[in-house]
Amino acid sequence: MxxxxxxxxxxxxxxxxxxxxxxxxxxxxxxxxxxxxxxYEPDHLYGxxxxxxxxxxxxxxxxxxxxxxxxxxxxxxxxxxxxxxxxELPDTREYAQERRKAQSLLEKRAMWWQTxxxxxxxxxxxxxxxxxxxxxxxxxxxxxxxxxxxxPVRVR
Amino acid sequence: MxxxxxxxxxxxxxxxxxxxxxxxxxxxxxxxxxxxxxxYEPDHLYGxxxxxxxxxxxxxxxxxxxxxxxxxxxxxxxxxxxxxxxxELPDTREYAQERRKAQSLLEKRAMWWQTxxxxxxxxxxxxxxxxxxxxxxxxxxxxxxxxxxxxPVRVR
Numbered sequence: 001m002x003x004x005x006x007x008x009x010x011x012x013x014x015x016x017x018x019x020x021x022x023x024x025x026x027x028x029x030x031x032x033x034x035x036x037x038x039x040y041e042p043d044h045l046y047g048x049x050x051x052x053x054x055x056x057x058x059x060x061x062x063x064x065x066x067x068x069x070x071x072x073x074x075x076x077x078x079x080x081x082x083x084x085x086x087x088e089l090p091d092t093r094e095y096a097q098e099r100r101k102a103q104s105l106l107e108k109r110a111m112w113w114q115t116x117x118x119x120x121x122x123x124x125x126x127x128x129x130x131x132x133x134x135x136x137x138x139x140x141x142x143x144x145x146x147x148x149x150x151x152p153v154r155v156r
Numbered sequence: 157m158x159x160x161x162x163x164x165x166x167x168x169x170x171x172x173x174x175x176x177x178x179x180x181x182x183x184x185x186x187x188x189x190x191x192x193x194x195x196y197e198p199d200h201l202y203g204x205x206x207x208x209x210x211x212x213x214x215x216x217x218x219x220x221x222x223x224x225x226x227x228x229x230x231x232x233x234x235x236x237x238x239x240x241x242x243x244e245l246p247d248t249r250e251y252a253q254e255r256r257k258a259q260s261l262l263e264k265r266a267m268w269w270q271t272x273x274x275x276x277x278x279x280x281x282x283x284x285x286x287x288x289x290x291x292x293x294x295x296x297x298x299x300x301x302x303x304x305x306x307x308p309v310r311v312r
Binding site: 025067 | 178188217219222
């Protein structure tokens, strides 16, 4: 197995291809992780949720972390971690265009609405739930890839 | 597709079975996520790393989040999130017994040492790296399961 850092370009390709990962947010030193679907575009990604704990936390603290990985085997995987800043895309005139864009891109992802709505359903709310669209502006990114060919990992 | 909250017992079974997931830590409001191998036992789990960013962060702030999921298909998955507290198991007389136990359990997991050592290797350190064993005491846990049978998800 050979493990290498992957260049930014490959991190970007991985995020674009996977479109599924985990989002980490934090409140008062407590981190929280949720699985998310997303659409990646250079330097940012779009996601969707119904109002709940993670939205509340990200409104309070916009620093987030996105992790996405693809594990094909113990010696064949790729993992990307991105740090970024949450920005909500509210249903206002100012954000109308970017919100429409996010919605249109996310709709192409099958089932994108399910994880979001299901959470809301489980919270047992009877009133209609407003969708929350958001953008994560990526500020830092790094990735690792393991491949079965090549020299074995050196263990001290 | 039917999505249900799973009881604690099933969350525990899932963590025990998977032994792989993501750990979230936070420093100064910035969350960070890394993939980890772990061994789950009731109310806590054991993990391993070489000294690096995540260890430094968890020493500074012991509040962590563990997420583990198994995605068999878009309508067939399970996801568990646990909040807990990081405790390092240093190489001292006081911790000797628990450290040995953690090491012994983790050694049964194939490749457990690889992700940890590889990280260290990539940091380009030439001196031997000391392993860091840790325990996460789980304080809260929740999980969701989607299964293909049953009624479709209601979308408002």
